[in-house]
Amino acid sequence: MTGKIIAERALPRGTKGKTTSKQADEAPSDTPARTVRRRPKNRRAQIAAESAAAFGAHGYHGVSMDDIARRLDISSTALYRHFPSKYALFREELLRLSGLALSATTLPAEAADWTPRQRVDHVLDAIISHTIANRPTVALVRWERRYLEPADFDELNAQFTGAIAALRTLLGEVRPELSRRDRAIRAVSIFAVVSSIGDHHATVPVKALSALLTATSWTLIDADLDRPGTATRSDRNKQRHQPFKHDLLLRKAVELFHERGYPNVSVEDIAIAAELSAASAVYRYYRSKSDLLVAAFRRAADRVSAAIAPAIVAADTPADALATLIGLYVAGSFDERALTFVYYAEFSHVDHADQVTLRHLQQLIIAEWAKLVVAARPELSMGEARILVHAAFSLVVDLGRAFGDDGICPEDTVTQLLETILLGRPLSTVSPPS
Numbered sequence: 001m002t003g004k005i006i007a008e009r010a011l012p013r014g015t016k017g018k019t020t021s022k023q024a025d026e027a028p029s030d031t032p033a034r035t036v037r038r039r040p041k042n043r044r045a046q047i048a049a050e051s052a053a054a055f056g057a058h059g060y061h062g063v064s065m066d067d068i069a070r071r072l073d074i075s076s077t078a079l080y081r082h083f084p085s086k087y088a089l090f091r092e093e094l095l096r097l098s099g100l101a102l103s104a105t106t107l108p109a110e111a112a113d114w115t116p117r118q119r120v121d122h123v124l125d126a127i128i129s130h131t132i133a134n135r136p137t138v139a140l141v142r143w144e145r146r147y148l149e150p151a152d153f154d155e156l157n158a159q160f161t162g163a164i165a166a167l168r169t170l171l172g173e174v175r176p177e178l179s180r181r182d183r184a185i186r187a188v189s190i191f192a193v194v195s196s197i198g199d200h201h202a203t204v205p206v207k208a209l210s211a212l213l214t215a216t217s218w219t220l221i222d223a224d225l226d227r228p229g230t231a232t233r234s235d236r237n238k239q240r241h242q243p244f245k246h247d248l249l250l251r252k253a254v255e256l257f258h259e260r261g262y263p264n265v266s267v268e269d270i271a272i273a274a275e276l277s278a279a280s281a282v283y284r285y286y287r288s289k290s291d292l293l294v295a296a297f298r299r300a301a302d303r304v305s306a307a308i309a310p311a312i313v314a315a316d317t318p319a320d321a322l323a324t325l326i327g328l329y330v331a332g333s334f335d336e337r338a339l340t341f342v343y344y345a346e347f348s349h350v351d352h353a354d355q356v357t358l359r360h361l362q363q364l365i366i367a368e369w370a371k372l373v374v375a376a377r378p379e380l381s382m383g384e385a386r387i388l389v390h391a392a393f394s395l396v397v398d399l400g401r402a403f404g405d406d407g408i409c410p411e412d413t414v415t416q417l418l419e420t421i422l423l424g425r426p427l428s429t430v431s432p433p434s
Contacts, residue, residue, distance in 0.1 A: 043082065044082045044083075046072065047068070047072060047079060047082050047083060047089070048083075048089065048092055048093065048096075050068060050071050050072050051063070051068045051083075051086075051089040051090075051093070052089075052093040052136070052137045052140075053071075053136055053137070054067060054068055054071060055089075055090060055093060055137065055140055055144075056136040056137040056139065056140060056198075057136070058348060059140075059144060059348045059349075060086075060090050060140070060144050060147050061147075061261075061263040061349075062348055063086065064086065065079055065080070065085070065086050068086075068089070087149075090140075090144075090147070090148075091148060091149075091152050093137060093140065094140060094141055094144075094145060094148060094152075094156055095152065095155060095156055095159075097134060097137065097138065097140070097141050098141065098155075098156045098159035098160050098163075099159060100130045100134070101127070101130070101159060101160055101163040101191070102159045102160075102162050102163045102166075103126075104123060104126035104127045104130050104163065105123050105126070105127070105162075105163045105166035105167050105170075106166070107119055107122065107123070108122075116170070116173035116174045117174055119170055119173070120167075120170050120171065120173075120174055120221070121214075123166075123167060123170060124190070124213075124214055124217050124218075125210075125214070127190070127191070127194055128194055128210050128213045128214060128217075129210070131194050131195055131197065131198070132197070132206060132209065132210065134198075135197055135198050136198070137198070138195050138197070138198030139195075139198035139199055141156070141160075141195070142195060142198065142199070142344075142394075142398070143344055143345035144345075145157075146261060147261060160191075163191070164184070164187045164188060164191060165187075167187040167190065167191075168180070168183045168184050168186075168187040169183075171183045171186055171187060171221060174221060175221065175222075181408055182225070184408075185399070185403075185408070185409050185413065185417075186220050186221055188398060188399060188402045188403075189220050189395060189398075189399065189417055190217045190220060190221075191398070192391070192394060192395045192397075192398035192399070193213065193216055193217065193220070193391040193395060193421065194213050194217070195398075196390050196391040196393075196394040196395070197209070197213075197387065197390075197391075199344060199390060199394055200386075200390045202366075202383060202386040202387055202390060203383065204381065204383040204384055204387060208381075208383075208384065209387065212384050212387060212388070213387075216388065216391070216421055219420055219421070219424055219425075220417065220420055220421070223416070223417075223420045223425065223426055224426075225413060225416045225417070225420075225426055226412070226416065226426070245274075245285060246285040246286070248274050249270065249274045249276075249282060249285055249286065249292070250286075250292060250295055250296060250299070252270055252273035252274045253265070253270045253273075253289075253292040253293075253296070254296050254336075254338050254339050254342050255273070255338050256269055256270060256273060257293065257296075257338075257342045257345075257346055258337075258338035258339075258341050258342050258345075259338075261345075261346075262289075262293060262342075262346040262349045263349070265289070266279075266289075267279045267282050267283075267288075267289050270282055270289070270292070290349070290350065290351055290354075293342075293346060293349060293350055294350055294351075294354045294358075296339055296342060296343070297343055297347070297350065297354075297358050298358070299339065300336075300339050300340065300343045301343075301358060301361045301362060301365065303332050304325075304329060304332075304365050305361065305364065305365050307324075307325055307328045307329075308325065308365070308368050308369075311324040311325045311328070312372075317376070318371075318372045318373075318375035318376040319372075319376040319423055319427065321372055322369070322372045322373065322376060322419075322422055322423060323419060323423075323427045325369065325372075326392070326415055326418045326419055326422065327415055329393070329396070329418070330396060330411055330414050330415045330418060331411065333396045333397075333400070334400075334411050334414075337400050337405075340396060340397055340400070341397050341400070341401070344394065344397055366386055366389050366390065367386075369385075369389045369422075370382055370385035370386045370388075370389050371385075373385035373388060373389065373422050373423075376422075376423055377423065377424060388421055388422055389422065391421055392418045392421045392422050395414075395417060395418065395421065396414060396418070399414055399417075
């Protein structure tokens with residue numbers, strides 16, 4: 001009774017036994033308000049975009065359907081209503097990108113009244129703008145296309161082949177004196193230089209980046225390259241001695257990573273390729289498959305970094321130092337094509353601690369090359385120079401993938417193309433055969 005009286009005395013006069021409207025509003029509800037979640041009309045597009053971002057950041061094998069569902073804050077069941085598998089998402093993004101490349105080289109009807117250079121300018125602008133807009137996922141097409149099923153792989157290649165052929169034809173209108181081979185090399189080089197921005201995080205403002213890529217593309221088109229000389233790769237290969245077992249293991253592992261992709265190669269596969277009696281024999285030389293990959297990356301990085309100081313000391317000018325470094329880089333890449341490709345394609349499979357170390361070493365290499373570029377071309381900023389160095393490095397890989405060892409794009413030509421990108425003109429001269 002006393003408790004009731006005290007409670008009532010606490011109420012304002014005239015409210016005994018009553019509940020004010022304000023109190024009713026503030027009283028806690030036993031039943032929480034039900035949140036109605038409506039399915040977005042563009043859910044499929046959202047899923048495709050989010051999965052593309054995940055693939056771009058972690059690679060095809062580094063992403064699961066559960067990862068994508070968590071990024072979207074939806075259930076896996078809801079995800080599967082739109083796409084039957086992770087592969088379906090992966091395929092959709094890659095074919096979307098190859099479709100963009102093909103559409104970029106398709107001219108509008110009014111282009112019939114344009115000059116050849118205006119037509120090429122239009123196509124370059126489309127290629128560059130599409131690539132910048134899709135920078136987070138461009139690298140997927142470059143390094144992960146091999147995980148497509150055969151029919152999808154053929155469709156993607158057909159679209160890119162069509163885009164390169166269209167650009168090659170337009171280049172012939174601008175420079176009719178170039179051979180079909182020269183036009184094809186330059187068309188592939190332009191796509192390689194533009195798409196290389198997907199391989200790294202070096203940044204400049206979008207307007208400056210677009211202008212730099214356009215100018216570099218035109219430099220590649222307008223450059224006068226010397227006739228290629230006799231290839232020297234076979235001569236260097238003959239001088240190789242029988243490798244030690246740990247070198248043989250590393251070489252065979254890199255070849256398999258290049259051919260099948262790192263996730264699809266086992267230690268047993270490596271042991272068989274190196275003619276070892278059992279997989280356990282690999283562990284006498286390397287702690288794990290990942291250790292083999294790190295060793296390969298260190299070899300590639302050390303090969304480039306070790307040449308920098310001697311080249312600078314021996315050169316009279318920054319341009320001369322760059323020409324020396326370019327020649328060494330191209331020669332090393334021709335000698336170890338598989339290693340150069342794996343260095344780009346499989347980085348995401350290295351343990352995080354090793355990634356930090358390798359990225360630091362790569363940044364130092366890029367910075368030293370970029371300093372030489374700026375010294376030789378003071379009109380460029382360091383950011384722009386870094387973009388060009390990355391483009392030069394990845395160009396070697398793309399030309400090797402496009403033309404292989406059939407002699408269409410020999411070492412001398414690749415060297416001159418890299419000089420054109422970094423220095424604005426080819427420096428190397430090739431003596432014509434007597």
